[in-house]
Amino acid sequence: MDNNLITETENTSEQIACIKCGSPQILAGYPNKLCADCRQQLIKFPIPLWVKLFGAGIALVMIISFIWLPGNLSAAIALSRAEKAEKSHDYITAQNELKKAQNNAPHAIEILSHLTIAAFHNGDFKTVLEASDKLQGKEIEDTALYNELNNVITQTNEYFPSDTFKTSFKKYKNLVIPDSAYRTYIKKNPMDIYTIVALASSYSDNNDKYQNADTLLSKAIAIDRSYIPALYLKTMIKRELNQPDSSIYYCDQVLLINHQSTYALSSKARTFLKVGKNKEGLLLAKQCYQLDADMPYNLATLALAYHFNKDFKQRDAILDSVKKDSTNAPYITYVKDIISNKIKFQN
Structure with missing residues (x-):
């Protein structure tokens, strides 16, 4: 008899037999008690079709995940950078990173939510409306994110x-x-901040009404200290009223909200230039240009900064580069009027 076979011949309290056919001749050395024939049959037993299909499905999912993983990973990295920038109030950086994330995950709720917030702080209301529309009917589980988003949408209505x-x-x-x-309207609707600032804005082109504009803007800021249009106008009005310290104060108030507000940085640069701090003005103007090289107000400020720093070659290069676009005309005219001394800018 084969030494690998154990034949049960003695009377014991527990009979040892093949669990499949009952044969007493089982193969030793295996946890399951099977005879040689049954063990061989099980080894050759065909894999059921459903098991094969299930395995193929798992493999397909893994292949797809490997294909999509780079995009998802890129979106996750960009979102992480955006959230970090948002916490630092660097909203231009945040929005740029969120655009990258959106390219890989265009319908991701978290990305769209943060994009709405960043775009609002950058004054990009086109993106605010587009992103918030895609969030209609979506559930936002993050309570803090939901509250911030809701606050932004409410504030947007005031603009x-x-x-x-x-x-x-x-x-x-x-x-x-x-x-x-x-x-008459403001008297009936004293909390309508949009209208108050609209009237102040209508005074901003008239030197004789700067003080009236300043009073209205103070009223608007008393209603909402973070209302950016009022703060923006304050930076300019205070500069034109020869109150440079106050102008810089309001620039800094905007920069507390958005460290990368190009309008606030550019306006601050102009205030520096007005009081003869030409190098400081040029430094800020260059910073604005790096953040947004297309904004006409920034380009005009940089041209002014080069002018007062006597870099006429760079000044003229900027003026030549923007003169083809008619939307830049008011900004360029202002710079040229200062260059020709038609407008007295520096004290």
Whole structure:
């Protein structure tokens, strides 16, 4: 008899037999008690079709995950960088990273939420509306993110005329709204910050009404200290009123909200230039240009900075590069008027 076979011949309390056929001749050395024939049959037993299909499905999922992994990983890295920039109030960096993330995950709720927030702080309301529209009907599980997003959407509404405003001024559709109409409306709607700033803005082109504009802007800021249009105008009005310290104060108030606000940085550069701090002004103007090389206000500021630092070659290069675009005309005209001394800029 084969030495590998164990034949049960003695009477014991537990009979040892093949668990499949009951044969007492089982193969030793295996945890499952099987005879040689049954063990061989099980070894050759065909794999069921459903097991093969299941395995193929798992393999397919793994292949797809390997294909998509680089995109998902890139989106995750970009989102992480954006969140870090957002916490640091560097919203241009945040929005740039979120655009990268969106390219790989265009419908990701978290990416769209942060993109809406960053775009709002950058004054990019086109992106705010596009991103927030894609979030309609979506569930945002992160409570803090939801609250911040909700706050941004509420604030965005204040940057546009209300239905009450539209109804009250519809007769002036293609006409300039007179001061008296503005003031009557504000008296009835004293918390309508959009209208208060709109009236202040209408005064910003008139030297004789700078003080009136300043008073209105103070009223707007009393309603909402973070209302960017009011703070922006304050930086300019205070500069034109020869109050440079106050102008810089309001620039810094904007920069507390968004460290990369190119308008605030550019306005601060102009205030430095106005008081003769030409090198400081040029440094800030260059910083603005690095953040946004297309914004006409920034380009005009950089041209002014080069002018007062007597780098006329660089000044003229900027003016030549933007003169083809008609939207730049008001900014270029302002710079040329300062260059020709038509406008006295520095004290």
